[in-house]
């Protein structure tokens with residue numbers, strides 16, 4: 001068997017590669033959109049402060065003072081005009097108003113403007129850094145480059161007019177021009193961090209690459225919804241076998257090719273969720289869901305799923321726990337020994353590679369399972385279990401979600 005960490009690295013690389021040309025697939029948190037919206041709000045707030053300060057700097061006195069000053073100016077102007085009529089002398093300019101401290105206020109305004117535009121540029125950079133699609137990055141880069149010209153021009157003239165020292169103006173310009181590249185760098189760094197989905201997949205790895213167990217893949221509400229949908233399907237949808245019954249959705253797999261049927265929305269939702277985990281390559285997106293119903297005491301004989309399916313099995317478990325037994329088809333020393341997995345309701349199990357090709361899987365036809373040391377995923381289970389514990393089974397529904405590569409060209413719609 002391969003070295004665990006080598007495989008983990010490889011696994012992460014695969015998921016990263018699959019993410020590379022998608023911008024925020026599936027239900028990933030939309031960081032870029034969030035940052036752009038947050039950045040805009042921040043800039044609006046800073047700009048509001050700047051406008052407020054600007055109003056104050058153009059006249060820092062309160063309204064009564066401003067009115068008194070306006071009245072006295074009017075009086076002065078009337079006096080000057082009267083004196084001019086009496087003396088018939090050319091008008092002299094009205095008495096000059098005392099100057100407000102223009103320099104310090106305009107410096108302050110320029111610095112606020114610098115701060116607002118720097119934050120704005122930082123967020124622009126972050127957005128570029130967080131994007132995955134090269135063509136979108138190029139479009140955004142050009143758009144930002146073009147709109148930087150008037151922005152830099154207005155900031156530059158504001159700084160120069162503020163009568164700051166030339167060296168300070170150069171420093172501030174430099175600072176401003178570095179903001180977008182710094183933002184881009186931070187965005188790229190954030191992109192290299194594993195996503196919540198990556199962590200869920202990594203945490204769930206039991207046997208490198210080949211078995212991943214994710215508890216609480218669906219919520220209790222979703223579990224109830226699924227159960228209700230299965231039981232509201234028309235009767236002919238059920239196929240009765242000797243010791244269980246099942247429903248096929250998406251078509252009936254056949255060696256000559258499956259005639260594809262439209263997947264209902266209530267199942268497509270979970271196919272989409274699985275797709276967002278990048279478990280299947282794009283061209284092998286699941287197109288088939290097999291629903292098995294097990295009454296307590298029912299199980300499934302040891303088997304392999306065989307060549308009808310792409311060799312990845314994803315199973316959502318509902319209603320009751322079960323214990324899935326896995327054992328090798330031959331005595332090859334490169335393979336793991338026999339082992340079991342406890343599948344809790346609401347969990348997702350992913351089996352692939354050697355576990356698909358070289359292992360048989362089965363469920364014993366018993367009414368209760370005893371927790372023993374063959375169960376490999378106890379540490380990942382939602383509930384705490386101890387060895388020797390007896391777990392009574394109730395009705396279990398499993399949703400086995402796979403890709404059927406051989407499909408005929410007919411498409412049935414219901």
Ligand SMILES: O=C(O)CCC(=O)C(=O)O
Nearest residue numbers: 290292300305315398400
């Ligand atoms: O119910 C399960 O979890 C297993 C079902 C299965 O192995 C199958 O239908 O091929």
Ligand SMILES: [Fe+2]
Nearest residue numbers: 303304305361
């Ligand atoms: Fe199977």
